[in-house]
Amino acid sequence: MITAKEIRDMLVSAKRVAIFGHVRLDLDCFGAMFGAKFLCESLGTKCDMFANVPENSFLLNIFPKRFLKQKFDKNKYDLILVVDCNTLSRIDESFRSEAKGKNLLFIDHHAQNVIEDNAKFYVYPEKCSASIMIYELIEKYKIPLDATTATYIFAGLVGDTGRFLHTNTDESAFVCASKLTKVGADIQKVYDVVYRSLTMSQVRLRNFIFENLKSNGNVCYIIVSEKDLKKLKSTAEDLKMFIDDVNKVKDFDVVMFAYEVTHGEYKVSLRSKNGVVVSKIATKYGGGGHKMAAGFSLVGDKKSVAKKLKVICEEFYA
Numbered sequence: 001m002i003t004a005k006e007i008r009d010m011l012v013s014a015k016r017v018a019i020f021g022h023v024r025l026d027l028d029c030f031g032a033m034f035g036a037k038f039l040c041e042s043l044g045t046k047c048d049m050f051a052n053v054p055e056n057s058f059l060l061n062i063f064p065k066r067f068l069k070q071k072f073d074k075n076k077y078d079l080i081l082v083v084d085c086n087t088l089s090r091i092d093e094s095f096r097s098e099a100k101g102k103n104l105l106f107i108d109h110h111a112q113n114v115i116e117d118n119a120k121f122y123v124y125p126e127k128c129s130a131s132i133m134i135y136e137l138i139e140k141y142k143i144p145l146d147a148t149t150a151t152y153i154f155a156g157l158v159g160d161t162g163r164f165l166h167t168n169t170d171e172s173a174f175v176c177a178s179k180l181t182k183v184g185a186d187i188q189k190v191y192d193v194v195y196r197s198l199t200m201s202q203v204r205l206r207n208f209i210f211e212n213l214k215s216n217g218n219v220c221y222i223i224v225s226e227k228d229l230k231k232l233k234s235t236a237e238d239l240k241m242f243i244d245d246v247n248k249v250k251d252f253d254v255v256m257f258a259y260e261v262t263h264g265e266y267k268v269s270l271r272s273k274n275g276v277v278v279s280k281i282a283t284k285y286g287g288g289g290h291k292m293a294a295g296f297s298l299v300g301d302k303k304s305v306a307k308k309l310k311v312i313c314e315e316f317y318a
């Protein structure tokens with residue numbers, strides 16, 4: 001593990017930094033990327049952010065698309081900074097092979113399983129978000145934060161703590177929120193975009209989820225195929241918005257959300273409460289994540305995935 005000072009030296013001495021997050025970006029990933037861009041530029045280093053985001057993603061209402069590049073020319077960069085994940089296998093396929101072999105720096109808060117070549121790691125799984133890690137670096141380097149970047153980091157903090165609801169919410173989350181507010185983070189803007197902008201097709205998707213939930217004991221699961229999403233005029237990103245909603249149901253300790261990301265491949269997101277750990281099961285099936293928010297992938301059609309999930313339901317209490 002490297003130190004905050006070593007990160008500073010790496011960023012200062014780099015000529016141009018390419019910033020990446022994980023595939024299927026979320027609020028924290030974006031918050032950390034935009035925060036990292038501010039960090040690099042404040043240290044006098046040029047940088048570019050790379051991300052593939054669906055045109056209609058709500059995230060773009062906070063994080064402007066004009067700052068995101070899609071074509072990555074590895075020869076232009078002498079350092080690759082990856083935030084909110086700690087292995088190249090989690091970054092978008094279209095960037096992955098190009099990033100291999102370059103100097104890598106990972107800043108992340110997920111449990112680490114792989115050590116990449118040419119990579120330096122700054123990984124603290126106890127941190128509630130990657131955004132707060134970037135914030136703490138900015139603070140450590142005594143760089144004055146602006147209101148725009150504070151808003152980005154606040155969005156990341158809110159995203160990964162579920163608006164200060166999840167068990168990863170700790171004192172530092174509130175301290176950080178307080179400091180971000182002080183420098184002018186636009187809290188209402190973040191909340192309007194994230195919590196007050198449901199479209200009617202998202203409402204229909206939400207109804208679909210609750211009507212089609214299956215359960216086995218205290219575990220519930222839902223499987224949404226590509227076809228279902230198309231019929232509901234929704235995306236996987238829409239779907240992810242409601243996983244915490246299902247986790248509000250008292251009867252269930254574990255929620256499994258399976259959705260088809262590419263034909264015949266399902267991503268399964270897990271959320272839990274009441275102290276039930278889901279990361280072990282995620283790791284068992286080749287995935288990973290946090291104790292109470294993790295995920296893995298399953299291959300098969302809707303029917304066979306349903307069968308597997310029904311069996312997996314029992315494993316949380318084994």
Ligand SMILES: [Mn+2]
Nearest residue numbers: 028084130160
């Ligand atoms: Mn995160």
